Amino acid sequence: MTKVLFLDQDYEYGGAQKVLLKTLEKLDRNKFEPCLITGFKGRLYTGLDDIQKKVIGIPETPFKLGRESIRVKNLLFAGFFSLVFLFRLIIEIKKSGPKLIYTNTVEMHLLGSLAGFISSTPVIWRVHDIMDSEAGFNNLSIKTIRFFSGLGKITALPVSGAVEESMIESSMKTKEIIKLYNGVEIDSNARGKSESKEPGITLGWMGRVTEMKNPEMFIRAALKILDKPGYPPLRFLIAGEALPEEAELLEKLKLLAGESKEIIFEGYVENTDKWLRQLDIFVHTSYIADSLPTSVMEAMSAGLAVIAADTGGVKEIINNRGCGIIYGPYDQDALEGAILSLLDNAKKRKELAKEGRQHIKRKFSEEIYMEKFQAILSSSLEQIKK
Structure with missing residues (x-):
């Protein structure tokens, strides 16, 4: 030894x-x-x-x-x-x-x-x-x-x-x-093809709350989409905490979200597998060159449809085989469009989730x-x- x-x-x-x-x-x-x-x-x-x-x-x-x-x-x-x-x-x-x-x-x-x-x-x-x-x-x-x-x-x-x-x-x-x-653990309890038992659609963002991870982009997209009529009940969950020196940013984000009951700050999540299982769509918003975001791989492993910013090694995870959606990291309209495309199409959500999970199993287990x-x-x- x-x-x-x-x-x-x-x-x-x-x-x-x-x-x-x-x-x-x-x-x-x-x-x-x-x-x-x-x-x-x-x-x-x-x-x-x-x-x-x-x-x-x-x-x-x-x-x-x-x-x-x-x-x-x-x-x-x-x-x-x-x-x-x-x-x-x-x-x-x-x-x-x-x-x-x-x-x-x-x-x-x-x-x-x-x-x-x-x-x-x-x-x-x-x-x-x-x-x-x-x-x-x-x-x-x-x-x-x-x-x-x-x-x-x-x-x-x-x-x-x-x-x-x-x-x-x-x-x-x-x-x-x-x-x-x-590599990430392949979640045996992944949702896969099945829809959430809860009413509506739940979207999530996870990471350390910092400017470079850009959670503000997720919140702005949420606020704009929540104003649109014709969608089932929506929830936007934010999992993560700020380091003490970045606490001011977290307060700024809470002010941006206002009194919206659909945007929920959940703080640090110990059991990420359990947290991911309540989602339908996972959103990644970093504008830095994210080398290989673990959160994206974990979300795909959990059987979620994933939308991710095109930075760093994201394209090495989400290839061109239909296992996720990639958008420009500074493009707010593109992010909102990607979210709306999945809200409007349950079949596409299932297909992305299934292929994404299989891709992680093949290459990133x-x-x-x-x-x-x-x-x-x-x-x-x-x-x-x-």
């Missing part, structure tokens, strides 16, 4: 942390002994019980400034505290002796790579971000990441072709780049992901022995 050290700051709980949580739960414990180190005691840390885990404190400053800020610059701004984290991390590595270090965020790519270089431990980057200005990376950020990518033996696992392409265009120096799609992921870990370990 080989020890693998997983690193994530665990400041926010998004798609990257959700996938890592599932990965650690499903990892073959006969082959691998996972150990988790985080900078905060967040949902990832508390969600795992049967695993070695430790919090090494890291300052909140780099993360409170928000994802839209230059995160690499913010991390360096934390200077002294980052060095303390790094020093304690190296001590933990020397003490526990992992054969591999796995990093799950940009901040941990930098710190983990430096720790791996000093301790002569190979590193695997799980790259979730498209590295361009639209996603908050300026030239300084990219140059800094490029420098760290050349430290020691680093293998990069981009989550999509869009992320892989951005790494190549940014001239990353990692030893190897292997595209590995995330949790089983496919875990098989490939563990094969990559095994291959990396074999290379160490040579």
Whole structure:
């Protein structure tokens, strides 16, 4: 059994942390002994019980400034505290002796790579971000990441072709780049062909409440559509919370929704599978280059008709085989038109839901992901022995 050290700051709980949580739960414990180190005691840390885990404190400053800020610059701004984290991390590595270090965020790519270089431990980057200005990376950020990518033996696992392409265009120096799609559990209770038992049609949006995820677009579409006569009862559900530094945005969105009883803010949802099962249509509205939105894959797995903004890796999930609708990320009219086209056509909703679920099962299942992921870990370990 080989020890693998997983690193994530665990400041926010998004798609990257959700996938890592599932990965650690499903990892073959006969082959691998996972150990988790985080900078905060967040949902990832508390969600795992049967695993070695430790919090090494890291300052909140780099993360409170928000994802839209230059995160690499913010991390360096934390200077002294980052060095303390790094020093304690190296001590933990020397003490526990992992054969591999796995990093799950940009901040941990930098710190983990430096720790791996000093301790002569190979590193695997799980790259979730498209590295361009639209996603908050300026030239300084990219140059800094490029420098760290050349430290020691680093293998990069981009989550999509869009992320892989951005790494190549940014001239990353990692030893190897292997595209590995995330996987989601195929919901056995998916609605599939059947309609909701509740009256009317329910639409949903899910994600962290931030400007870049653009929930405002969903609310504006809801307000306009609710004014149109001739439709069955409609509900528009919003699942997700804002980080403390983004609380003002959440209040702004609630003011925009006004007193509408059909637009419902549900906050953080623990059981997303159960929440998705009450929907008929799922709407994705990010205007950033969304690398491979987990929420879209989960909605398709649950047997929902999906409408998604054409950003990042969305087209890699929703192909041209009739498994969803893609619209321009800034096009409010196109989003409203897509929603209306599904409200008017129950048959189309069923067809999209059925094909979408089958597509996820064929290409993005949790089983496919875990098989490939563990094969990559095994291959990396074999290379160490040579």
